[in-house]
Amino acid sequence: MKSRDRSSFNRFSFNHATAKFWDQREAVEACARAGAGIGLWREPLQEAGVDATAKLVKDAGVEVTSLCRAGFFTDPTPESIADNRRAIDEAATVGAPTLVLVSGGIPAGGTIDSAREGVAEALSLLAPYALERGVTLAIEPLHPMFASDRCVVATLAEALDLAAPFPAEAVGVVVDTYHIWWDPQVWQGIARAGAEGRIASFQFADWVTPLPAGVLTGRGQLGDGCIDFRRYLAEVDATGFTGPIEVELFNDALWARPGPEVFAETKAAFERVIAP
Known part of the structure; x- marks a missing residue:
C-alpha cells in the first residue's frame, strides 16, 4: 500500500458514511484517484466481504484509516463482546489501524454510572485481544445530547480516563470536532491525549445552527457551521500527531446526492477550511 505525503492537504480521508449509499468499490476507487484515505464501515464491508x-x-x-464501528457495550454480554472481537478481526484484515468505539447508552434499568462501568468492563475484556491483533480501540466521545441512547462518554477527559488502564497501542480516543467542539476543556483534553499518545483518530464535521430535525443526520459540511477547524488542526498538530484527518458527515441531504459529487465537494471543503 502506498504511503501518503503527510502535509495537511494530503491528510484527507473520506469516511464512507459521508456518502452512505455510494458503492464501496466506487468510493475506494475515487479515493485512489485523489490520493485520499478511506474510513470504512462494517455494514458495507460485510456486504462486500x-x-x-x-x-x-x-x-x-x-x-x-479506520473501521467504524463497534462498541454499544454499556451492558456487556457474551454476544456483544463476541461481536466486538469480530470487529477487531475485520479491522485487522482490511488493514485499519483503528476501530472506532461508540460506547452505547443507558441500558434498561441502569444508570449513567453503571453504564460507564460497563464500558470499562468491556474494554478490559477487549483490549488484550486488540493489542494482539494490532488494532487500536478508539473511544469516541459523543455530544452529551446522545448520552441517554447512544454514548455515555461525552468528553475527551472521560474517554482518556477509560483508556488510562491500557497501553496506548490498545486503547486510544477519537478527536471528532462535531462532538467535542462545545467542551470548554477541549484544548486541555487534546494536549493530554497527545501527551499520552492516545490520539487514534482525528475527524472533521461541522455544527450548523439551527439544528436540523434529524440531529443524528445533521452534521454540516465543513465551513457551513461554527467550528474553527484551523485551530483544531493546530492544536492536534502541536501534539505531534501527523495522521490522517477523516471527514465524516451524517447528512440526509448529502446522502441523497451522487457519491462522486459529494466526494468532490467534501475534499474541496476540507482544503478550504484548513488553508492558512
Whole structure:
C-alpha cells in the first residue's frame, strides 16, 4: 500500500458514511484517484466481504484509516463482546489501524454510572485481544445530547480516563470536532491525549445552527457551521500527531446526492477550511 505525503492537504480521508449509499468499490476507487484515505464501515464491508474488501483496498493502494464501528457495550454480554472481537478481526484484515468505539447508552434499568462501568468492563475484556491483533480501540466521545441512547462518554477527559488502564497501542480516543467542539476543556483534553499518545483518530464535521430535525443526520459540511477547524488542526498538530484527518458527515441531504459529487465537494471543503 502506498504511503501518503503527510502535509495537511494530503491528510484527507473520506469516511464512507459521508456518502452512505455510494458503492464501496466506487468510493475506494475515487479515493485512489485523489490520493485520499478511506474510513470504512462494517455494514458495507460485510456486504462486500471482508477478504474481498481487503484485496480491493490493497490493489487500489488506498490507506484504510479506520473501521467504524463497534462498541454499544454499556451492558456487556457474551454476544456483544463476541461481536466486538469480530470487529477487531475485520479491522485487522482490511488493514485499519483503528476501530472506532461508540460506547452505547443507558441500558434498561441502569444508570449513567453503571453504564460507564460497563464500558470499562468491556474494554478490559477487549483490549488484550486488540493489542494482539494490532488494532487500536478508539473511544469516541459523543455530544452529551446522545448520552441517554447512544454514548455515555461525552468528553475527551472521560474517554482518556477509560483508556488510562491500557497501553496506548490498545486503547486510544477519537478527536471528532462535531462532538467535542462545545467542551470548554477541549484544548486541555487534546494536549493530554497527545501527551499520552492516545490520539487514534482525528475527524472533521461541522455544527450548523439551527439544528436540523434529524440531529443524528445533521452534521454540516465543513465551513457551513461554527467550528474553527484551523485551530483544531493546530492544536492536534502541536501534539505531534501527523495522521490522517477523516471527514465524516451524517447528512440526509448529502446522502441523497451522487457519491462522486459529494466526494468532490467534501475534499474541496476540507482544503478550504484548513488553508492558512
